[in-house]
Amino acid sequence: MIITLAFASLVRHRARTALAILGVAVSSAMLLDMVMLSSGMRESFRGLLLSQGFQLRIAPKGTLPFDTEATIRDADSLVALIRARPGVQAVSPVLGGQLHFPLGSGAVTAAALGVEPAVQGDYELVAGRNPTSANEIVANDALLRALGRTVGDTVRAAAGYDAQLRALSGERVLRVVGRVRFIYLALEQRAAALPIGTLRAMSGPELESRASVAMVRLRSGVDVERERAELERLLPRVTVISTTKALEQVDERLSYFRQLAVILGAVSLVVGFLLVTTLVTVSVNERIGEIAVMRAIGVRRWRIVAQIVLEAAAIMLVAAPLGLALGLVTARYLNSILARFPGLPERIDFFLFQPSAAWTALGLLAACGVLAGVYPSWRGASLPIATTMRQEAVG
Amino acid sequence: MIFRTILLLLVVALHASSAQEGATRVIALRGRPQGSPRSIAIDSRLAADAALRVGDRVVIAAAPGEPGDTVVVAGVVQRRADPAEIARGEYRIRLHLGQLQALLGYGDRVDRFAVGTRSPAATTDAVARINATAFGFRAHRSADVAVETSKTFAVVSRFHRAIGVITIVASAIFLLCIMLLKVDERRRDVAALRLMGISAPTIVRSVVLEASAIAVLGSLVGVGVGLTASWIVNRHYQGVYRTPLRFSLVTGDIVLLAVALSLVLGIAAGWVAAMRLVRTPPLALFGR
Numbered sequence: 001m002i003i004t005l006a007f008a009s010l011v012r013h014r015a016r017t018a019l020a021i022l023g024v025a026v027s028s029a030m031l032l033d034m035v036m037l038s039s040g041m042r043e044s045f046r047g048l049l050l051s052q053g054f055q056l057r058i059a060p061k062g063t064l065p066f067d068t069e070a071t072i073r074d075a076d077s078l079v080a081l082i083r084a085r086p087g088v089q090a091v092s093p094v095l096g097g098q099l100h101f102p103l104g105s106g107a108v109t110a111a112a113l114g115v116e117p118a119v120q121g122d123y124e125l126v127a128g129r130n131p132t133s134a135n136e137i138v139a140n141d142a143l144l145r146a147l148g149r150t151v152g153d154t155v156r157a158a159a160g161y162d163a164q165l166r167a168l169s170g171e172r173v174l175r176v177v178g179r180v181r182f183i184y185l186a187l188e189q190r191a192a193a194l195p196i197g198t199l200r201a202m203s204g205p206e207l208e209s210r211a212s213v214a215m216v217r218l219r220s221g222v223d224v225e226r227e228r229a230e231l232e233r234l235l236p237r238v239t240v241i242s243t244t245k246a247l248e249q250v251d252e253r254l255s256y257f258r259q260l261a262v263i264l265g266a267v268s269l270v271v272g273f274l275l276v277t278t279l280v281t282v283s284v285n286e287r288i289g290e291i292a293v294m295r296a297i298g299v300r301r302w303r304i305v306a307q308i309v310l311e312a313a314a315i316m317l318v319a320a321p322l323g324l325a326l327g328l329v330t331a332r333y334l335n336s337i338l339a340r341f342p343g344l345p346e347r348i349d350f351f352l353f354q355p356s357a358a359w360t361a362l363g364l365l366a367a368c369g370v371l372a373g374v375y376p377s378w379r380g381a382s383l384p385i386a387t388t389m390r391q392e393a394v395g
Numbered sequence: 396m397i398f399r400t401i402l403l404l405l406v407v408a409l410h411a412s413s414a415q416e417g418a419t420r421v422i423a424l425r426g427r428p429q430g431s432p433r434s435i436a437i438d439s440r441l442a443a444d445a446a447l448r449v450g451d452r453v454v455i456a457a458a459p460g461e462p463g464d465t466v467v468v469a470g471v472v473q474r475r476a477d478p479a480e481i482a483r484g485e486y487r488i489r490l491h492l493g494q495l496q497a498l499l500g501y502g503d504r505v506d507r508f509a510v511g512t513r514s515p516a517a518t519t520d521a522v523a524r525i526n527a528t529a530f531g532f533r534a535h536r537s538a539d540v541a542v543e544t545s546k547t548f549a550v551v552s553r554f555h556r557a558i559g560v561i562t563i564v565a566s567a568i569f570l571l572c573i574m575l576l577k578v579d580e581r582r583r584d585v586a587a588l589r590l591m592g593i594s595a596p597t598i599v600r601s602v603v604l605e606a607s608a609i610a611v612l613g614s615l616v617g618v619g620v621g622l623t624a625s626w627i628v629n630r631h632y633q634g635v636y637r638t639p640l641r642f643s644l645v646t647g648d649i650v651l652l653a654v655a656l657s658l659v660l661g662i663a664a665g666w667v668a669a670m671r672l673v674r675t676p677p678l679a680l681f682g683r
Contacts, residue, residue: 015671016575023568030561061458073458237460255635264558268565275569282576330561337553342546
């Protein structure tokens with residue numbers, strides 16, 4: 001009976017109910033988007049960091065990987081020392097730099113990563129193979145397009161310019177052996193990877209035995225945080241960053257988006273709550289006579305409360321799937337806007353759908369629906385029966 | 396002359412001048428008489444965190460453990476309100492170009508020059524001539540550089556606009572719903588007025604007038620709430636990011652847009668609700 005009465009009450013004012021459902025749907029769409037924004041970015045970044053199985057990053061003291069142009073001195077001995085540790089499975093040193101490819105009267109400039117191809121975790125091979133000898137290079141689509149080259153071609157590349165001699169410095173002819181997708185770089189960023197020794201040799205004595213960052217993959221079962229602390233103690237010249245620490249840094253830098261998500265999510269929830277509360281309160285006011293009659297014929301108070309709460313929860317729950325669907329569409333649109341951040345890795349999503357996000361949004365909406373019905377239902381069920389009936393009869 | 400700002404990694408070994416002056420090793424810099432350290436300017440964030448004041452002596456080095464130079468803090472500077480820097484927590488110091496080049500072993504090199512020109516035509520000419528003759532570097536117009544560096548903020552701006560549109564849609568539905576309820580609540584009054592002979596257009600006008608009054612009052616309250624929220628947002632984020640940057644601006648245009656939007660929506664919602672009401676027979680409004 002409760003369900004029938006609640007349903008009848010809702011369909012009595014179709015336009016009003018439809019508008020309320022629409023309003024709550026928009027609010028819940030916004031709520032879902034904000035729940036996705038608050039956690040998605042972090043999870044997306046976490047997935048990116050762990051995608052190649054490296055749990056630790058080693059950067060020059062006080063810096064984040066590739067956040068500055070600082071490099072680690074004596075990187076080879078440092079890498080050897082880390083590799084000798086029993087808990088370490090692999091270490092991938094990376095040197096960041098630039099390569100200039102003469103083309104016509106100008107040159108194409110690209111980001112260059114010096115890596116050890118056998119253990120690298122910076123790119124995924126799309127076609128071809130990894131470099132196996134010193135004068136081999138792999139490049140991404142953006143660079144190959146700019147150069148008009150493909151796998152198997154050779155390119156001239158230099159690590160710098162000597163302005164006094166008006167000549168390229170560290171020039172070499174390299175063979176393109178692979179087409180790759182860089183994991184931590186933006187899709188449109190021109191980039192290439194080559195053996196770290198080659199990039200060092202091309203860059204000159206300044207970068208001899210240097211690395212910008214080293215990524216460490218630990219054996220399974222090794223306590224990541226303990227290993228991080230131990231490495232940091234052993235290597236005072238560097239900062240050792242675990243995924244947890246990196247995520248803390250990301251949280252700090254992108255706190256704006258998280259706070260925006262919390263504020264807008266809360267506002268959406270409040271708007272939905274107010275809308276349903278107002279609607280149900282007006283609906284109860286309109287039929288206090290009906291409620292009084294129900295009480296007079298023996299319907300218990302809790303049944304009245306349950307019916308009104310059910311009305312509120314029904315609006316929320318009918319609107320929720322609509323809102324969640326709308327939320328997914330708007331999240332995709334908003335994500336496409338934020339994906340245009342310059343330099344943002346292709347795989348980073350600000351709005352990442354996770355079932356937990358949908359459940360959180362749904363749970364909040366259901367709780368709000370129940371709460372929205374509490375005040376009007378309490379008011380309706382508490383009315384003095386005789387007085388209310390008399391007032392309704394007299395008008 | 397103070398040139399570039401160096402970012403990040405200059406490790407500052409701090410020595411409070413009064414307490415530890417004896418412990419600092421004063422190193423003569425190139426071309427400077429011994430015992431006369433060069434001066435630097437530090438940003439207020441570093442000054443606050445390291446308890447540094449003008450006149451203090453500090454040792455700066457290019458990397459931890461490397462021998463550095465002792466310098467005197469000659470000034471504390473407030474960072475510009477640059478949105479590009481807000482998420483970066485690094486300290487900054489400003490020092491003489493030659494000193495920085497020596498410290499970093501950078502040789503006679505700079506990262507960039509700024510060139511002043513006399514007119515836009517001179518700028519075009521200078522860019523063309525530099526790029527035609529220069530080797531190893533390129534000249535860019537400041538306007539082009541500004542466009543490139545502000546791409547991040549253009550993205551954020553687009554994101555805010557999209558969020559704003561969603562908010563407006565939600566507000567419009569909310570407003571329409573509330574107006575509908577409000578007018579619906581008065582159906583008996585309207586029925587009585589109709590039975591007394593008051594015409595439908597008069598009732599519609601009165602309802603629309605009431606809706607307009609509510610919209611105006613709501614807008615004024617909204618402007619107040621907006622100004623307060625803006626003040627709180629600015630205070631909060633200026634504290635979090637330690638910057639004089641204003642994160643939220645309530646401009647005349649924004650107020651005008653918000654008030655106009657709420658008026659239009661309020662009047663439209665009132666009109667829709669009133670039309671629904673006057674089309675219903677008065678006795679039906681009475682529930683008969």
